[in-house]
Amino acid sequence: MSESKNKVPRVLATAGQPRRKVRMVITRTRVTAAMVGLLVTLVGTGVWWSLTPDGLARGMEKAKWDMIARTAQLGFRVEDILVVGRVETPREELLEAVRLSRGAPILAFDIEAARQRVEALPWIRSARVERMLPDTILLNVEERQPLALWQHQGQFALIDHEGVVILRDGLERFSDLIVVVGKEAPVHAAALLKTLGNEPELLPLVEAAVWVGGRRWNIRLAGDIDVRLPEKNAKSAWTRLAEYERAHRVLERDVQVLDLRLPDRLIVRKAPKGTPRAKNKGRET
Numbered sequence: 001m002s003e004s005k006n007k008v009p010r011v012l013a014t015a016g017q018p019r020r021k022v023r024m025v026i027t028r029t030r031v032t033a034a035m036v037g038l039l040v041t042l043v044g045t046g047v048w049w050s051l052t053p054d055g056l057a058r059g060m061e062k063a064k065w066d067m068i069a070r071t072a073q074l075g076f077r078v079e080d081i082l083v084v085g086r087v088e089t090p091r092e093e094l095l096e097a098v099r100l101s102r103g104a105p106i107l108a109f110d111i112e113a114a115r116q117r118v119e120a121l122p123w124i125r126s127a128r129v130e131r132m133l134p135d136t137i138l139l140n141v142e143e144r145q146p147l148a149l150w151q152h153q154g155q156f157a158l159i160d161h162e163g164v165v166i167l168r169d170g171l172e173r174f175s176d177l178i179v180v181v182g183k184e185a186p187v188h189a190a191a192l193l194k195t196l197g198n199e200p201e202l203l204p205l206v207e208a209a210v211w212v213g214g215r216r217w218n219i220r221l222a223g224d225i226d227v228r229l230p231e232k233n234a235k236s237a238w239t240r241l242a243e244y245e246r247a248h249r250v251l252e253r254d255v256q257v258l259d260l261r262l263p264d265r266l267i268v269r270k271a272p273k274g275t276p277r278a279k280n281k282g283r284e285t
Contacts, residue, residue, distance in 0.1 A: 008095065008101070008102060009078050009079060009080055009081045009095075009100055009101070009102045009137070010079065010080045010081070010102075011080075011081050011083055011091060011095070012080050012081065012082045012083065012136075065108075067107075068105045068107045068108045069105065071105065071107055072104075072105035072106075072107075072108075074134075075134050075135065076105060076106050076107055076133065076134045076135070077103050077104065077105060077106060077134075077135055078100050078101070078102060078103065078104045078105075078106050078109065078135060078136075078137060079102060079103075079135040079136065080135065080136045080137070081095070081098065081100065081136070081137045081138075081139055082132070082136055082137070082138045082139065083139045083141070084138070084139070084140045084141070085140055085141040085142055085143060086141055086143070087143055088123045088143055089121055089123045089124060089141065089143060093121055094118065094121070094139070094141075097114070097117040097118045097120070097121055098114050098117070098118065098129075098137070098139065099114065099117070100114075100137065106131055106133065106134065106135060106137070107131075109131065109137065111129040111130065111131065111137075112129075114129045114139075115127050115128065115129045118139065118141065122144075122166050122167060123143045123144055123166060124141050124142070124143060124144070125142045125143060125144045125160070126141070126142045127139065127140065127141045127142070128140040128141075144160040144161075144162075144164065144166050145160055145161060146158055146159075146160060146166065146174055146177060147159055147160050147161050147177070147189055147190060147193060148177050148178045148179065148180045148186075148189050148193065149171065149174060149175075149177050149178070149179045149180070150165070150179075150180055150181075150185060150186050150189070151179050151180070151181045151208075152181070152182065152183055152185070155168070156168070156171055156179075157171075158171055158174055158177075159180075159186045159189065161189075161190045162190070163186030163187045163189060163190070164186075165186075178193065178196075178206055178207070178208065178209060179207065179208040179209070180192070180208070180209050180210075180211065181208060181209065181210040181211065182210055182211030182212070183211075184211055184214060185209070185210075185211040188211060188217075189209075192209055192217055192234075195234055195235045195238055196209075196219075196238065198235060198238065198239065199238055199239060199241075199242040201242060201245070201246075202221075202238070202241065202242050202245065205221045205222045205223075205251070206219055206220075206221060206222075207220050207221065207222055208220040215231045216228075216229055216230060216231040216234070216261075217229045217234065221251065223251065224256070224271075225251060225255055225256065225257070225258065226256065226257045226258070227241060227257075227258045227260065228257065228258070228259045228260060228261055229260055229261070230260060230261040230262075230263070231261075233263065236263070237260035237261075237263075238260075240260060240266065241258065241260060241266070244266055250266075250268065253270075254270055254271045255268050255269065255270055255271060256269050256270060256271040256272075257269035
């Protein structure tokens, strides 16, 4: 931000620090004095305007800003920003979106415009902005939760549970997430991850999922094994695979494809002879 450091409001809750309750203490005397001063200001800003509509509008606008300036002199100025819920959003981006300088009249602050700017930030799912008179702005944010990496047309992006793209760069620290592939994959990813999570023994083996034909998933497991799920009842099919694995250890065999699209059977395609098997990282202990 271009403003000098001493004009930046204090941020009372930041990421990476132990969460603590921050409470603004306002004495009854201070509030009473401020409110009395505000009433005096409102009465004192009476201006005789022209009775024309334009003149009335100009007069009301002038009175409004006179009132804001006088209330600022009474202590209604921004000193602190109380932030709740920030984890991933950089502090500088958040302050830039809020667009506040320390000492600015708090009644002049447009909380709706600030909310819209904050919600436009990549990590922010929703935001609530409030004034805590006389001198604090409360910013309560809900950040998006990473779900998977989306691969489309050779590009990767981080998506959340709603299929919304969060980031397209700096994805290295999210490399442990499952990769979903396909134009419409983000829309269906949350439902898929819920299905896969029903079988915790199989979930660590999942490396990627491909949305096929706009209707179903192929799952790539560690060891270069493809699992073909049906269009309907994918959850039941995934459970059947877990049962087969517990009973027959099929994933330890030289298989290339496990086809679960038929409800009453498992079709197995063996890997060609001489095909090197990738190490099954899910079996490591």
